[in-house]
Amino acid sequence: MISFLVASAVFLRWLPHYGLGMILLLSLSSAVAFGILFSQRARYRKMLQGVRAERLRADVVAVVLTSLMIMAMGVCAIIMVIEDN
Structure with missing residues (x-):
């Protein structure tokens, strides 16, 4: 986060x-950070229950969503740098 x-x-x-295109990157990055912040309590609670039950599951959805957002930010950044030249 x-x-x-x-x-x-x-x-x-x-x-x-780089101009106003940075606002898009700023928005994406902030959305990921606040998404992590607001889902943190639920994820910790889920992990605590998993430890107590001795059955832990990976949070695949969180990993996939974070990876997709990072890829989207990368694509946006590459497009802005190419358009600037």
């Missing part, structure tokens, strides 16, 4: 150089 917020701060820093 903290790394996504730091990335958001970096995107703000690049705003004068």
